[in-house]
Amino acid sequence: MAQVQLFGLWGSPFSCRVEIALKLKGVEYEYIEEDLSNKSPLLLQYNPIHKKVPVLVHKRKPIAESLVILEYIDETWNERNPILPHDPYERATARFWAKFIDEKCIFALWKACWSEEKEREEAAREASEHLQTLEDVLKDKRFFGGDMIGLVDIVANFIGFWLGIIEEATGVKLLTEEKYPKLYKWSEEFVNCSAIKENLPPRDKLLAYMRARYGVSITY
């Protein structure tokens, strides 16, 4: 049994967060792909409360919830590529925005793309508000973490990569260069950053999955 194992799902932004963090830290790990329609006994044993990926197992001890795992990785492999800043106030700020993205943005963006037409307008309004907030937070920094990828960037991977694919699959356009030039530029920097690029799922496969989910043929 490898010292570090990750139970994940290839298309999940939450699993991907943990992969990015492990790669940033240079941690070797065994990746175990889960089948959510037939969850493994080990996943259910390791995460009996939520029964969800990702689960990180380190020295046979499981940790669930991606935000909790990211903090654990940063504290355990603390010699290179800090995920959280050193200063307590900056750490609090990073945690605040990570929580905001996790609890508010992703849900609003998802709803703005997938919900029924009558609900979509209200969801799009809310999503736009959140994107504007992040545009203002980013200011003229390269990444939310400054010059380097940090907690907020990792947690925002849904916006940096998944959102563009869902937009393409559904025809909904939210993150445009015209409306959010800084966030748009960030998303380009994000997917082209080597630590990220190597750990994202294949774009075509994810697009096909999203299109199939949306009920549109991939040959459309």
Add this chain to the structure above:
Amino acid sequence: MAQVQLFGLWGSPFSCRVEIALKLKGVEYEYIEEDLSNKSPLLLQYNPIHKKVPVLVHKRKPIAESLVILEYIDETWNERNPILPHDPYERATARFWAKFIDEKCIFALWKACWSEEKEREEAAREASEHLQTLEDVLKDKRFFGGDMIGLVDIVANFIGFWLGIIEEATGVKLLTEEKYPKLYKWSEEFVNCSAIKENLPPRDKLLAYMRARYGVSITY
């Protein structure tokens, strides 16, 4: 202007979490009571995203979201009464349960007490499941944090104090000694612990507030 200010609400378990943490650390602070029906310009300035209490202001810099504030307090005043354990795995475990209580339990318990009768049964079933989970987590420890109050205890203040009052106001009974002897004992230890007792809102005032909210006269 005091070096540490807390914008709170007397009856809020979320404000109370921050007060408990500040008292545990021996931090002097100025408490500013907010009126949620007429929020102060300072609250809106300090927490423009959520417009909610609690907000901690330290050296003129604001921090919102009670879980984020608790971590900040622990990192900033780190010389006494640790709120999180030292070991990264134990820290991850504490964060996992704090998140579980915050995102799952409180909502389920609240719903089980306040929702319409037809929804109440399902909500009560879910709430019972969560209480059983916490009963199992507690095992034979005095507090979730071991011998001392820690992050999970502070976040569980809703269960330790508010729940009993809401039960009394609504007539719903969830946390019974028979079903959850460990958690029940914990709630007694919790409210009688000096660091907690001194920082809880007045029981009678909160009960009157909850009864009024439930539409039952306090003279009933």
